[in-house]
Amino acid sequence: MMQVARKGPWAALSDLFWRRPGVLLIVLLGPPLIWLVVIYIGSLVALLVQSFFSIDEFSGLITHEFTLKTYGELLRPSNFDIILRTTLMAASVTIASAFIAFPIAYYAARYATGRMKAFFYLGVMLPLWSSYLVKVYAWKLILAKEGILNWAIDGIGASAVLNGLLALPVIGGNSLSVSYVGTFLVFLYVWLPYMILPLQAALERVPRNLLEASDDLGAQSRQTLRYVILPLALPGLIAGSIFTFSLTLGDYIIPQIVGSSRLFIGQAVYAHQGTAGNIPLAAAFAVVPIVIMGLYLWAAKRKGAFDAL
Amino acid sequence: MRSDRAPLGLRIAAFAGLAFLHAPILLIFVYAFTTEDRTYQWPPPGLTLDWFAVTWNRPDVWSALGLSVRVAALSTALALVLGTLCAAAVSRARFFGRETVSLLVILPIALPGIITGIALRSAFSLGDIPFSTLTIVLGHATFCMVVVYNNAVARFRRLSGSMIEASADLGANGFQTLRHIVMPNIASALLAGGMLAFALSFDEVIVTTFTAGQQQTLPIWMLEELVRPRQRPVTNVVAMVVVIVTFLPILGAYYLTRGGSETAGGGK
Numbered sequence: 001m002m003q004v005a006r007k008g009p010w011a012a013l014s015d016l017f018w019r020r021p022g023v024l025l026i027v028l029l030g031p032p033l034i035w036l037v038v039i040y041i042g043s044l045v046a047l048l049v050q051s052f053f054s055i056d057e058f059s060g061l062i063t064h065e066f067t068l069k070t071y072g073e074l075l076r077p078s079n080f081d082i083i084l085r086t087t088l089m090a091a092s093v094t095i096a097s098a099f100i101a102f103p104i105a106y107y108a109a110r111y112a113t114g115r116m117k118a119f120f121y122l123g124v125m126l127p128l129w130s131s132y133l134v135k136v137y138a139w140k141l142i143l144a145k146e147g148i149l150n151w152a153i154d155g156i157g158a159s160a161v162l163n164g165l166l167a168l169p170v171i172g173g174n175s176l177s178v179s180y181v182g183t184f185l186v187f188l189y190v191w192l193p194y195m196i197l198p199l200q201a202a203l204e205r206v207p208r209n210l211l212e213a214s215d216d217l218g219a220q221s222r223q224t225l226r227y228v229i230l231p232l233a234l235p236g237l238i239a240g241s242i243f244t245f246s247l248t249l250g251d252y253i254i255p256q257i258v259g260s261s262r263l264f265i266g267q268a269v270y271a272h273q274g275t276a277g278n279i280p281l282a283a284a285f286a287v288v289p290i291v292i293m294g295l296y297l298w299a300a301k302r303k304g305a306f307d308a309l
Numbered sequence: 310m311r312s313d314r315a316p317l318g319l320r321i322a323a324f325a326g327l328a329f330l331h332a333p334i335l336l337i338f339v340y341a342f343t344t345e346d347r348t349y350q351w352p353p354p355g356l357t358l359d360w361f362a363v364t365w366n367r368p369d370v371w372s373a374l375g376l377s378v379r380v381a382a383l384s385t386a387l388a389l390v391l392g393t394l395c396a397a398a399v400s401r402a403r404f405f406g407r408e409t410v411s412l413l414v415i416l417p418i419a420l421p422g423i424i425t426g427i428a429l430r431s432a433f434s435l436g437d438i439p440f441s442t443l444t445i446v447l448g449h450a451t452f453c454m455v456v457v458y459n460n461a462v463a464r465f466r467r468l469s470g471s472m473i474e475a476s477a478d479l480g481a482n483g484f485q486t487l488r489h490i491v492m493p494n495i496a497s498a499l500l501a502g503g504m505l506a507f508a509l510s511f512d513e514v515i516v517t518t519f520t521a522g523q524q525q526t527l528p529i530w531m532l533e534e535l536v537r538p539r540q541r542p543v544t545n546v547v548a549m550v551v552v553i554v555t556f557l558p559i560l561g562a563y564y565l566t567r568g569g570s571e572t573a574g575g576g577k
Contacts, residue, residue, distance in 0.1 A: 014483035018477075028395075036417075111319075122563060123330065126331075133550045134552055137544070138336055142336065268520075286428075293420065
């Protein structure tokens with residue numbers, strides 16, 4: 001039998017990897033794991049540690065001692081309102097995007113084939129990946145008083161409806177670009193693709209013969225939708241809602257550009273770490289979305305939503 | 310089974326939804342040509358190409374663009390190495406804590422960007438690390454790793470183990486197999502992942518505001534224009550260029566990974 005020539009340090013190294021797969025695994029996994037643990041987990045721990053510090057009210061310096069005082073400040077009415085407002089906004093954005101996403105995802109998964117399928121796929125993917133700031137900027141153009149939306153509403157003679165909407169307490173305001181309605185629209189637009197993709201993935205997996213069976217058993221299409229399709233699509237819906245909910249919770253740019261002056265969690269984090277220099281309170285505020293998302297993910301995992309990611 | 314044609318209502322809702330997703334982006338293209346320079350007036354009073362020349366001669370736009378490209382290139386390079394290594398380990402070996410590793414990799418994009426941002430910011434402040442291009446890259450590479458990882462792991466799953474065994478049986482050592490069998494098979498997935506990582510980093514603003522200090526990347530330049538509009542026509546042109554520049558890698562990544570079980574970009 002011919003001896004295969006195995007010479008040189010590379011060959012020796014290769015042999016070592018073959019005999020000891022564990023060494024290869026360490027070489028492969030080491031660099032990315034060190035990076036993630038040191039930089040990412042390390043930073044998260046630094047954040048968590050800071051949230052247990054507090055700021056000295058007189059000197060404005062950070063006291064490096066363990067305290068729950070900073071978390072206590074979150075419960076003050078002005079701060080608690082911020083948390084409540086953000087969570088409500090995240091919930092309404094999530095529900096609205098589920099309603100708009102469903103027809104798109106369903107059509108793409110069930111009826112579109114060939115070129116139409118590619119069209120729908122890119123039709124969702126391009127807005128998803130196009131620049132976040134450009135999208136927000138586009139909405140600033142749309143919602144401006146002299147912008148296209150007011151122009152169109154005037155054109156069809158529906159200004160009274162818009163003024164009625166803006167006259168509502170809480171959600172209204174002087175114009176769309178400084179009201180909660182405006183903020184909501186921009187959030188909805190920017191995060192919508194994140195709902196469509198997982199929902200479509202889940203709908204693709206609904207077996208056709210179940211739909212046929214439901215049909216054969218005499219179900220109306222509405223009943224099939226309610227009792228067959230929706231329960232099977234639920235994991236995708238939950239997966240999508242994780243994105244829309246989490247992204248809305250953490251955003252601080254959209255409410256700053258389009259919205260009233262009332263703060264959202266992200267803006268509070270940004271303001272406290274910046275000019276105010278109150279990093280402990282900023283850190284405590286940042287822990288809130290982590291806790292809310294933790295609870296949400298825990299509930300979602302029990303529903304099996306991660307298979308649809 | 311009834312005819313396989315979508316009900317009219319569904320079709321209208323689906324296409325209206327797609328139109329809703331695209332109309333605002335198309336609007337940017339119109340505004341880049343408007344003659345109006347003080348308000349966001351619609352319809353535009355006139356059309357002009359002047360703002361392209363004005364934007365071309367703006368040094369602040371060029372330097373912001375330069376920094377963005379530098380950061381995106383460095384982060385993509387780092388993410389390619391780290392993401393591929395991680396994907397190779399997770400897909401080729403069964404080991405204790407494998408699930409934890411795959412969760413750890415996606416955590417930077419699963420948690421809101423502001424968490425990553427403030428976490429890095431507070432780590433820099435605890436460690437007295439001054440802001441530099443490197444601090445921006447540290448943040449970007451962390452979440453860019455995820456897109457490379459996602460693309461690579463999907464391709465590794467399709468690469469059958471028998472090819473690698475055959476290569477070894479024919480006398481190739483591990484590095485020869487890597488060079489002649491593994492790399493050609495995963496190259497297009499890595500290229501797609503790299504393009505997406507570049508697009509992601511080029512566009513990132515939420516983490517960057519926390520890690521940049523006084524430096525201006527292109528998105529930070531845009532953010533300042535959004536908060537305090539000074540140069541509306543220049544912003545319009547920059548916005549349009551950014552849309553075009555980010556569309557190309559997305560289309561490229563789509564065509565590179567088309568036809569497989571995986572398609573790039575599913576998990577931004």
